[in-house]
Amino acid sequence: MTTREIDGIRLEQVREFVWEIPQEGDMRAPARVLASDALLDEIGEDKTLQQLQNATHLPGITKHAICMPDGHQGYGFPVGGVGATDAETGCISPGAVGYDINCGVRMMKTNLTYDDVQGREEELVEALFANVPSGLGGGGVVDGDRETIEAVLERGVDWALEEGWAVPDDLEHCEDEGRRPDADPSAVSQKAKDRGKNQLGSLGSGNHFLEIQRVTDVYRDGVAGAYGLEPDQIVVLIHCGSRGLGHQTCTDYLRKIEKEHGDLLAELPDKELAAAPAGSELAEAYYGAMCACINFAWVNRQLIMHRVRQVFARVFDRSWESMDMHLLYDVAHNIAKKESHTVGVDAEGRPVPDGEATDEEERELYVHRKGATRAFPAGHPEVPAAYRDVGQPIIIPGSMGAGSYVLRGGESSLDLTFGSTAHGAGRLMSRTQAKQEFWGETVQDELREQNQVYVKAQSGATVAEEAPGVYKDVDEVVRVSDALGIGDKVARTFPVCNIKG
Amino acid sequence: MGYELRPHTADVAVAATGATLGEAFAATGDGLAAATCDRIPDTGERFSLTVRAEGLEALLFDYLDQLIYERDVRGVLPVANEASVRNADTEWVVDASARGVPFADVTARDVKAVTYSEMRIEETDAGWETYVVLDV
Numbered sequence: 125m126t127t128r129e130i131d132g133i134r135l136e137q138v139r140e141f142v143w144e145i146p147q148e149g150d151m152r153a154p155a156r157v158l159a160s161d162a163l164l165d166e167i168g169e170d171k172t173l174q175q176l177q178n179a180t181h182l183p184g185i186t187k188h189a190i191c192m193p194d195g196h197q198g199y200g201f202p203v204g205g206v207g208a209t210d211a212e213t214g215c216i217s218p219g220a221v222g223y224d225i226n227c228g229v230r231m232m233k234t235n236l237t238y239d240d241v242q243g244r245e246e247e248l249v250e251a252l253f254a255n256v257p258s259g260l261g262g263g264g265v266v267d268g269d270r271e272t273i274e275a276v277l278e279r280g281v282d283w284a285l286e287e288g289w290a291v292p293d294d295l296e297h298c299e300d301e302g303r304r305p306d307a308d309p310s311a312v313s314q315k316a317k318d319r320g321k322n323q324l325g326s327l328g329s330g331n332h333f334l335e336i337q338r339v340t341d342v343y344r345d346g347v348a349g350a351y352g353l354e355p356d357q358i359v360v361l362i363h364c365g366s367r368g369l370g371h372q373t374c375t376d377y378l379r380k381i382e383k384e385h386g387d388l389l390a391e392l393p394d395k396e397l398a399a400a401p402a403g404s405e406l407a408e409a410y411y412g413a414m415c416a417c418i419n420f421a422w423v424n425r426q427l428i429m430h431r432v433r434q435v436f437a438r439v440f441d442r443s444w445e446s447m448d449m450h451l452l453y454d455v456a457h458n459i460a461k462k463e464s465h466t467v468g469v470d471a472e473g474r475p476v477p478d479g480e481a482t483d484e485e486e487r488e489l490y491v492h493r494k495g496a497t498r499a500f501p502a503g504h505p506e507v508p509a510a511y512r513d514v515g516q517p518i519i520i521p522g523s524m525g526a527g528s529y530v531l532r533g534g535e536s537s538l539d540l541t542f543g544s545t546a547h548g549a550g551r552l553m554s555r556t557q558a559k560q561e562f563w564g565e566t567v568q569d570e571l572r573e574q575n576q577v578y579v580k581a582q583s584g585a586t587v588a589e590e591a592p593g594v595y596k597d598v599d600e601v602v603r604v605s606d607a608l609g610i611g612d613k614v615a616r617t618f619p620v621c622n623i624k625g
Numbered sequence: 626m627g628y629e630l631r632p633h634t635a636d637v638a639v640a641a642t643g644a645t646l647g648e649a650f651a652a653t654g655d656g657l658a659a660a661t662c663d664r665i666p667d668t669g670e671r672f673s674l675t676v677r678a679e680g681l682e683a684l685l686f687d688y689l690d691q692l693i694y695e696r697d698v699r700g701v702l703p704v705a706n707e708a709s710v711r712n713a714d715t716e717w718v719v720d721a722s723a724r725g726v727p728f729a730d731v732t733a734r735d736v737k738a739v740t741y742s743e744m745r746i747e748e749t750d751a752g753w754e755t756y757v758v759l760d761v
Contacts, residue, residue: 170634197634199742199758223738223760260661260735261700261728319697329734330761368697371737371760375690378741382683395741554632555761583732585663625734 130168133177141604142540144188145173150393151180153477156188158541160604163193166552166596170197172204178393179207184214184402186467186475186489190541192496193604194550194596198222200396203495203551206544209402210475211462211488215388216407217399218381218414220492222458223374225414226421227332227365229519229547230298230454231530232429234436234447236358238338241620244439245578248336249621251435252580256334256428257326259582259625265289265325265427273317273369273420276324277309280419284426294426297451297510299498302422306462308412312369313376320369320420325427329586329625331551332364334428335521337528337617344614347532350514351452353615360449361528361617362428363521365458366421373417377410402490411460411490418459425454452530453508453517457547460492463506465542491542499533499545499611507533518611520602522549524571524579525592527618529602536609545611546602549595562591578621586624626752628656637736638743638758642751647709649746649753650685650719654692654706660759661696662733665704669726672699677718681746684710684717685755689739692723701725702733736761 126137135143135157143164145155155176159167167173172195179189179201186208195204200219209215241248257263266272266289275283281302284290295301327334339357342348353359366373381398382389384406389398400407429451433444440447467489468481475487500507502515511517515532522528526549537543553561564584571577571592581587605611626648628641639656643649658665676691678684692703703723710719738760745756 199636199740199760203635223740260696260702260731260733315694319694322700323697328737330737368693368737372690372694375738379683379687383679395744551635554634555637556630556632583663583734586734 130173133173141608145177147477151177153180153185154188155180157191158604158608159193160600163596163600163604167191167195172197172202175200175202176205178397179205179220181392182207182209182215182217182220182397182399183388184210184475186210187478192544192546193601194546194548196550198494200394201494204546205494206496206541207492208465208489208542211402211490213474214402214490215399216402216410216460216490217397217492218374218377218410219396219398220494221374221414221460222494223371224365224458225370225374225417226456227458228421228425228454228456229361229363229521230425230429231452231519232360232432232449233352233452234358234449236447237356238358241336241358245621248439249578249580249623251439252334252432252621253623255435256431256623258623259329262326264323265431268321268324273320274309276420276423277312277416278307279303280422281426284423289430290426294451297508298422298454299456302426304415304418306412307416307419309416311409311413312373312416316369316372316376319372320367323367325424325431326367327364327428327625328367329582331590333622333624335361335619336621337361337619339615340527340618341616344612347514347614350511351517351530351614353530359617360432361519361521362425364424366417367424369420370417373413377413380406414460418456422454453519455497455519457497458494460490462488463491465489465538493544495547496544497547498543499537500543501533501535501537518545520546520548520598522598523592523595524577524590524619524622525575526598527616529598529613530615531602531605531611532614534609534612537611540608541610545605549598549601551594552596553594555589558589558591558594559585562588562593564588567591577619581624590624626652628652628659630656630660633758636758636761638756641755642753644752646753649755650688650710651706651708651721653685653755653757654689654703654708654723657689657692657736657759658702658704660761661736662702662731666726666730668730669701669724671722671724673722675718675720677716679716681717682741682744684719685746685757686739686741688719688721689757693736693738699725700728702728702731
């Protein structure tokens with residue numbers, strides 16, 4: 125057996141691209157890292173492995189805590205982490221979801237080709253930048269009053285449809301049809317609602333962006349056909365989350381858990397893993413609040429997408445419908461969701477790590493995905509009808525210089541990762557180091573001259589912090605996902621225009 | 626006495642010092658502003674805030690969280706922070722003020738939240754030191 129030791133943590137290779145940290149000490153399950161040697165070297169450079177090991181301390185964690193190929197250090201739970209806890213005997217952890225609840229990505233298709241856009245990039249990037257709010261204090265597409273925020277939290281994209289910001293086809297191509305039925309707006313604090321009010325329909329900043337892209341490669345013709353993707357086609361990718369409303373909700377519940385479940389917190393190796401015991405009042409409240417934030421984030425991306433349709437209609441002087449600007453899919457990166465999965469149980473039917481299991485059982489779990497994407501395979505009942513025959517679309521955004529991928533949920537995802545795969549390229553370098561190594565304007569000029577990518581940002585520092593060189597090799601991340609059969613390569617895209625905060 | 630921004634793979638950390646706890650808290654608040662914005666103009670009116678919590682780490686967490694909340698709701702970047710920290714029976718209290726620079730006057734990035742990750746508040750020979758990781 126091949127073993128490696130990184131910073132005092134021993135990893136055993138289970139098979140190609142699968143490494144296991146055996147269960148020991150207070151760990152409640154083993155941990156697994158899905159990575160090539162090169163990716164494991166990078167993952168081992170910060171505290172990702174320690175944080176992954178810590179994640180196995182969560183009560184009721186089943187099978188393994190898993191680090192996706194793009195994993196990197198977060199706070200508490202690693203980014204790229206998946207942890208499934210028993211929904212009856214385990215816990216739900218706001219820390220394992222993250223501050224930006226339902227940070228995610230959606231892709232909108234068009235019938236335009238790269239030829240239609242070439243020569244108009246400048247006009248497009250300026251028009252998008254002027255019309256899609258970004259950065260700090262840029263406002264939102266919609267001015268949200270109290271009633272609006274309540275409706276968005278409760279009804280998600282249904283609200284957008286009622287208000288003319290969506291068409292029925294958008295709902296059919298979104299997870300849960302854009303509305304989490306378990307949402308409880310009353311569990312979201314007034315403070316969080318105050319922060320969300322003027323941010324409804326805004327990108328924010330950091331790694332969030334809006335990008336016009338062209339499809340450069342298709343790897344699985346049949347699936348690409350079902351998704352409506354073909355070479356040279358123009359698509360639009362939108363990456364953002366639930367803004368201040370979601371951040372405040374996570375903060376609020378971390379503090380509530382600290383005050384009410386200090387005993388459980390004291391057992392955990394990191395305060396940021398804060399968890400509420402399954403069945404407790406706080407677990408129910410957090411789940412309801414988180415689901416409401418999921419709705420908010422879906423509406424946020426929907427409003428931006430619809431605004432992009434209006435911008436395209438103006439720039440190309442034709443209706444957006446005539447450009448077939450339809451949603452391909454919307455994926456969430458930071459959520460916990462009640463899902464049924466097959467897990468090992470002991471003689472009394474209690475969920476236990478695989479090594480101690482005497483039987484298997486279908487259990488309801490809170491599947492925490494933090495910087496990880498749901499990747500359900502063909503045939504799964506929760507995949508929208510439009511894609512049930514081929515598998516759920518997965519959108520993996522890469523850097524401004526490397527392009528992005530569309531994958532489909534792979535056949536092995538339910539066995540290996542509770543139906544999950546990577547969420548992006550994963551950062552390699554800190555923001556402070558990035559600003560020392562790159563200069564925003566130089567990055568912008570180089571992208572334009574060498575790659576024909578037009579970038580416009582509120583802040584040059586953001587461009588430096590998000591320079592292509594600060595990210596891992598997205599090709600390698602996708603290669604591992606594809607080889608493991610958790611997310612299969614369908615198509616690749618390359619940026620044309622990019623706006624960010 | 627002041628702050629430094631420190632590297633963190635995904636986020637940004639602030640290491641701050643102060644002769645008193647209050648100064649160290651205020652310097653951490655200034656670090657939060659620096660993580661948001663590179664150049665800070667002299668504009669804006671001062672505003673006050675008071676935050677109470679059950680412990681010192683919780684107080685620093687809640688104080689920075691409140692600055693982020695005030696930022697989003699008032700539409701200003703809190704800078705030039707001043708703070709004093711006191712212990713009142715079973716709780717800790719920070720009485721603070723900041724100058725709120727209107728968003729229109731700055732090119733600023735969003736800091737999403739304060740975290741407990743690797744948080745430290747330590748007394749030293751020279752006063753107090755803090756270390757906080759911010760979610761960017």
